[in-house]
Amino acid sequence: MIKFIRNQIILVRTCDPAIHSNFEVFLYPYFWCMIFYRISHFLYLKRFYFISRFISQFSRFLTGIEIHPGACIGKNFFIDHGSCVVIGETSVIGDNVLIYHGVTLGGKGGTGKRHPTIGNNVMIGCGAKILGNIYIGDNSKIGANAVILHDVLPNSTIVGVPGRRVK
Numbered sequence: 410m411i412k413f414i415r416n417q418i419i420l421v422r423t424c425d426p427a428i429h430s431n432f433e434v435f436l437y438p439y440f441w442c443m444i445f446y447r448i449s450h451f452l453y454l455k456r457f458y459f460i461s462r463f464i465s466q467f468s469r470f471l472t473g474i475e476i477h478p479g480a481c482i483g484k485n486f487f488i489d490h491g492s493c494v495v496i497g498e499t500s501v502i503g504d505n506v507l508i509y510h511g512v513t514l515g516g517k518g519g520t521g522k523r524h525p526t527i528g529n530n531v532m533i534g535c536g537a538k539i540l541g542n543i544y545i546g547d548n549s550k551i552g553a554n555a556v557i558l559h560d561v562l563p564n565s566t567i568v569g570v571p572g573r574r575v576k
Contacts, residue, residue: 448464449461465477477498480497487508507533509534523542526543534552546565
C-alpha cells in the first residue's frame with residue numbers, strides 16, 4: 410500500500426501543474442477515491458460483494474466520484490477535477506488514461522459486458538458520455554461533452570453529439 414501511495418503522489422505531481430507539495434495530494438478527491446477503489450476491487454474479486462459496494466458508496470459520498478468495484482483500471486489512471494465521474498461495473502480502462510470531471514463510462518442495459526473498454530493513452534474531456542459495450546482505441550482523444558455510442562479507432566479525435574471523428 411505504501412508503494413501505491415508513493416506512486417499516486419508521483420502521478421498527481423506529474424499530471425497536475427497546480428500542485429505545490431506532496432502533502433497537497435492528500436486533499437485530492439481522486440487520491441482517496443483510488444485508495445478506496447483498490448480496496449473495494451480487491452474485496453470484489455474475493456466475492457465480498459456487499460462490503461466492496463459499501464466501500465465504493467462511502468467513497469462516492471466522500472469524493473463525488475463513483476467507481477464500481479468490478480471495474481478494471483490500469484496503471485497511471487488519473488481523474489482531474491474528479492467531481493461527478495461515473496465508471497460502471499464492466500468498464501475496462503487501460504494504462505495512462507486521463508479523465509476530466511463529469512465523465513460517464515456507462516451501460517445501455519442488458520447483462521454481461523455492458524460498459525466501455527478504454528485503450529491506453531486515452532484522454533476523455535469533461536462531460537463526455539461513453540455508453541455501451543464499445544472500444545475506445547489507443548491514443549485517442551474524446552472532446553468535452555461528446556456522446557460516444559460506437560467504437561473509436563486508435564489515434565482518433567472525437568467530438569460532438571453524437572461523436573464524430575475529426576482526426
